[in-house]
Amino acid sequence: MPTLSYVAPATVKDAVAALSGASGVAKVLSGGTDLLVQLRTGRIKPDLIIDTKKIPGLIGIKDEGGGAFTIGAATPCAELGEHVALGKAWPGVIEAANLIGSTQIQGRASLAGNLCNASPAADSVPAMIAAGVTCVIAGPAGERTVPVEAICTGPGKTSLAKGELLVAFKLPKRGPKSSDAYLRFIPRTEMDIAVVGCGIDVTLDAKGICTAAKVVLGAVAPTAVIVADAAKALIGNKLDDATLAKLDAAARAACKPIDDKRGTIEYRTKVAGVLARRTAAIAFERAGGR
């Protein structure tokens, strides 16, 4: 009969050693709000659980100055929402993180878990990609830093190699007149999974013309989608009706959604366009106000 072991290493090095030395299935435990559900339903049958929360730095937020932050991989989302400076610099990332689950889930759930669970509908992922967030990954060969979009390769699948774990997220410096926003659409007001999610990060010039943009959709394809054409529609323009129409069309064109009980393909595609318009309006307003 297979038996489950639990370890809570005190260093990243010990965690990597435990992960790479595991003979069977080893799972990294952050907040556990996905892992424990999968464990209890028998969807996963790990031999080893490696709890990262005793490693110094895995929980915590470090202000690096100029809008840059380092966030420990296992930091609960509730803690992110309580950090005033972080929320001011990255309102889109934080509103996305704070949409994950209930108050109870917020008390445990982490960005690393939301990303590495690799759900196509994960709320924090489009927002982090739009914001240009990178991941610090520790492994047997040392540390490497990759953009968030390099992690998920399909539903439930990541590019992390054996022995690797995510230790921190790096949020870059923030220039003037730049901000971000995230919206998701769900059939009710709380406690549901995104039908569509949209993260947008923009930089404006003094006249309110967009000079840089990133538009990312969630829940409309196997992984979050960076919509280059949508960004192109924004750059060089103010957010007028013509620009919004182009943005809407580009967002719809990028959708390759599934049909399920939350929404049909047609519905998700339509909502993606609408959500992109609304998210852009918030991001532009925030960026313009700085």
Add this chain to the structure above:
Amino acid sequence: MSKHHVTATINGEATEFLCEPQQTLLDALRDIMNLTGSKEGCGSGDCGACSVIVDGRLVCSCLMLGVEAEGHKIETIEGLAVNGKLHPLQQKFLEHAALQCGFCTPGFLVAAKALLDRNPNPDETEIRYWLAGNLCRCTGYDKIVRAVTDAAAELRG
């Protein structure tokens, strides 16, 4: 299967227990420590019947391993009434008839306490959003929201 020795503070008392790695904190509370006030509704973090407070944060004890309690401060529904005297939240739930079958009640009370600990004067919207992770299938939510509002007023004095 080797058991883990866990030391935690539960309702203000230093507590030690032995648990298996796959046992949830909820299992440990109910089956090892006989603290059966926390309930298992869904076992997947949707219903909030197992709500407890860990280091001041509201969590689902069904989504936390017992071993993860090591070194932490846990508050459960059993810690709400002091020396047989009901907490104002409990008293107001009775007065407002904010329960019928009672299964969800411990979770609601613990969640409401966590809210009032950080926000002594929440408005109705704040209460409803905070309690969105607690499901009640008989009373409905209006009486619960009224009880929390009333308890908050009493606690503010």
